[in-house]
Amino acid sequence: MPDNDKPAANPGGRAGDSRERTPATRSIFADDPEMVDIIEMFVSEMPQRIAEFRDCWERRELDRLARLAHQLKGAGGGYGYPALGEAAGKLEQTLKQLVEDGAPVALARLQSEFNALLDLCRSISVR
Amino acid sequence: MSARNSKPTVLLIDDSVDVHRLLHARLRHEHINLTTATNARQALEMIAADPPATILLDLDMPDMDGFEVLRLLKDNAATHNIPVIILSGLQSSEDKVTAFDLGAADYVTKPFDMAELRARLRACLRMHHLVRLLAERAEVDGLTGLGNRSHFNKRWSERVAEAQRHRKPLSLALLDVDDFKRINDTFGHPAGDEVLQGIAALLARECRKPDVACRYGGEEFAIIMPETPPSDAALVAERIREAISRLEWPRHPETPVTVSVGVAGATGGADLPDEETWLELADRNLYTAKHQGRNRTVTSSVDATTAPPLARAG
Structure with missing residues (x-):
């Protein structure tokens, strides 16, 4: 992903192992006065978004899940959470392979990407 | 926009x-x-x-x-x-x-x-x-800021089509500056340009909201008057003709400028001529106004093109 801003405050925040407790992920735009209001809104709405993700997952609504992931992919980087955007993009890609191409996707992989994304979602904070 | x-x-x-x-x-x-x-x-x-x-x-x-x-x-x-x-x-x-x-x-x-x-x-x-x-x-006349000939052609064609479709009244006035060559020759081209600009400004000011005033050619102007029967168009044209004759010209205060006007209009209802024929009729009335001594308006209706034109002189 091209991103000119350095992810300065994202120590070890790679969406690798979902079992690890991810440390708080701070927005790289937290000090940008024109951004701080909408980042706060983005963070405050995150629990609702997580609930939506979980709901889709439990109902196995993969199309809707792919769309949520797609939207988060676009938003994550924009709000200063590039790792979040990347994790959402990864999940979207895997879901697309499954839904559109009918490619055999290991459920374990899907589960792991889903968990990684939700961990990241839970970890975000403004600063 | x-x-x-x-x-x-x-x-x-x-x-x-x-x-x-x-x-x-x-x-x-x-x-x-x-x-x-x-x-x-x-x-x-x-x-x-x-x-x-x-x-x-x-x-x-x-x-x-x-x-x-x-x-x-x-x-x-x-x-x-x-x-x-x-x-x-x-x-x-x-x-x-x-x-x-x-x-x-x-x-x-x-x-x-x-x-x-x-x-x-x-x-x-x-x-x-x-x-x-x-x-x-591309459609604005550089000297006067009014719509140019191409702008006129488009608007006129739209208006005629609209009047034909809905059988609405529509009138067209063609104005030509009297003795414009003499103004140019006597007072110079800058004076001539000022006359054209002064008349354009007056048209922009005096025309009613839906009217479209354009510079049709050299010293000729056109006013499209939507939803206006020829009798009303003649009144508008007269008002404008009189106002132009009263304008003051700093470069030649002792020489007023006048215009001759040819108006052709439809009252609506009847079958209407095409835009070219209509334009020719307005032009013919303008020629009649010139011929009758200038500084006057000659009006006729396109509904009854055989009726003799109505002349008003200033």
């Missing part, structure tokens, strides 16, 4: 409300009026109601994708000149090629580099402004 304020309208079409908020924040200091739509249908309605100066268009939307929206916009004469910047998470060069082939002005990938998006947006707005200016310039 968007006359609400002087800021150009930019329409963002993206199904993600997060992206709306993001761009509202990031484009807050740009000299634009940002409007948003979350789906293609809503966007197309907004575009029809108030065409924006630039569109930011997401490719991946659930109901109708961005390529389809782009195709619709470029197929429609009313919208095909609006620059469209594609915003997309898709990064394949195939998508970029498709977008540019469909007529996109630019392509920016998500997550945005905001400095880049702002710069590209400004470039698009600049281009749109210049294209519009060019289109306007």
